[in-house]
Amino acid sequence: MRRTLAALLALVILIPALLTTPILAADANKLLELYIGSSTAYDNAAAVGLDSPPVIQSGRTLVPVRFVSERMGATVGWDGAKRQVSIKLGTKTIILTIDSNKVLVNGQTVTIDVPAKIINSRTMVPVRFVSEQLGFKVKWDPVSSRVLISNFDMAMPVNTSVKGTVTLWHGWGLGTAEANALDYIIEEFQKVYPNVIVDQVPVDFNNLQNKFLTAAPVGQGPDIVIGPHD
Numbered sequence: 452m453r454r455t456l457a458a459l460l461a462l463v464i465l466i467p468a469l470l471t472t473p474i475l476a477a478d479a480n481k482l483l484e485l486y487i488g489s490s491t492a493y494d495n496a497a498a499v500g501l502d503s504p505p506v507i508q509s510g511r512t513l514v515p516v517r518f519v520s521e522r523m524g525a526t527v528g529w530d531g532a533k534r535q536v537s538i539k540l541g542t543k544t545i546i547l548t549i550d551s552n553k554v555l556v557n558g559q560t561v562t563i564d565v566p567a568k569i570i571n572s573r574t575m576v577p578v579r580f581v582s583e584q585l586g587f588k589v590k591w592d593p594v595s596s597r598v599l600i601s602n603f604d605m606a607m608p609v610n611t612s613v614k615g616t617v618t619l620w621h622g623w624g625l626g627t628a629e630a631n632a633l634d635y636i637i638e639e640f641q642k643v644y645p646n647v648i649v650d651q652v653p654v655d656f657n658n659l660q661n662k663f664l665t666a667a668p669v670g671q672g673p674d675i676v677i678g679p680h681d
Contacts, residue, residue: 480495480601480602480603481494481495481522481523481524481601481602481603482494482495482496482599482600482601482603483519483522483523483599483600483601484597484598484599485501485504485505485514485519485578485597485598485600486504486505486595486596486597486598487504487505487506487507487512487596487597487598488504488505488506488596489501489504489505490502490503490504492518494522499518501515501518502515502571502572502573503515503570503571503572503573503575505575505578505598506570506575508565508568509564509565510565511564511565511577511579512577512578512579512591512598513565513567513568513570513575513576513577513578514575514576514578514598515573515574515575516536516538516547516567516573516574516575516576516581517573517574519576519578519581519582519600520538520540520581520585523540523582523585523587523600523602524540525538525539525540525585526538526539526540527539529574533548534548534549534550535547535548535549536549536567536574536576538576538581538585540585540586542557543556543557543584543585543586544556544557544558545581545584545585547566547567547576547581548566548567549566549567549568549569549574550566550567550568551566551567552564552565552566554580556584563577563580565577578598578600582600586602587600587601587602588600588601588602588603588604594610594613594644609642609643609644609645610643610644611645611646612646613644613646613647614646614647615646615647615648616647616648616649616650617647617648617649617650618650618652619649619650619651619652620652620653620654621633621651621652621653621654637649637651
């Protein structure tokens, strides 16, 4: 079976809708919302302009370091000779070197998969790594390509504005664990997007590929296909 995470990503990416209304947070809390490719971010629901919008590189979201860090209460420093950005909050100090996968966290070396980069003359850092190192919560909303950073525990907000049907073909013979995993993904997805119908259609696995190749060219194929084997 295709990886369950891949199924979840396919499920949400194929829905052609965007969230546009920022979430309100209590005054005592801090919530940042940034959208991939957008120069407008939200700080506790107040719109703020960005010099460089968030981007995705190698599967990681990079965000402008100074905006995110300073808005969350950290201080940011820059060493041009070493091409290093430092982020300090409380007893935690993070030092990232541009284009290097090695990061110093309180003097200890940590390896990350996507390094900090200079984009549009601004330093961009991997949002999840930096935010979680500083003790903040990070959530990703794939439907709206939105990253949320908060200093409080936050459930993904329910979105009733996304409506429609996603068709999912799966082959006969899914094992119990595979079927349970798929059911869990769909259940969690529909908690956030209750107005989206996931139409599951079981198909004879031996004929699954031929059926898909016949239906897809004429616009009758499913949004997602999952078989019982890799």
